[in-house]
Amino acid sequence: MTEKAEYKQKAPEKGNAKSRSLAFVLLTAVFIVLLVIANLLPYSGILTLVVFVLGAISIHRLLSNTVFDVTYALFDDKLIFIRRYGRIEWECEVFPFDEAKFYKDKIEHRGKTYEFYPDEKLMEFLGI
Secondary structure, eight states: OOSOOSEEEEOOOOSOHHHHHHHHHHHHHHHHHHHHHHHHSSSHHHHHHHHHHHHHHHHHHHHHHHTSEEEEEEOSSEEEEEEEETTEEEEEEEEETTTOEEOSSEEEETTEEEEOOOOHHHHHHHTO
16 A cells, blocks of 8 residues: 555444453354364264364454454545554455445445445545
C-alpha cells in the first residue's frame, strides 16, 4: 500500500470480550470431546484428522470475526478491508468500484457477500 487512503473508518466490534472468550473456550471443549470420541471409533486416524480440520476452520472463523480489528480504507478506485492484530496489519479484501456493489449492510463482489458497517461519511463517499 504505497498510495494514501482518502478516508479510513474502523469497523465496529462484534460482541464483547467475555462472549468471545466464552465462545473460544466452549469451541475448544467441544473439539476435545470430539477427539476423545474419534479415538474410540473405527478409522480413528481419519476421524481425528477430520476433527482437527473442522476445529481449525471453526477457530479461524471465530478469530477472524471477533479478535481482529477491521478498518475500511477508501481509495480513488477501490475500498480495502485491512485486518489488524496487534502490530500485524494486512489487506484482506479489495473491492474495486467497477466490480463490487455496495449496500448499507453488505458488499457483493464476485459472487460473495461480505458484511459491511459503514458510517455516514463513508456511505456518502460510496454513494449509498
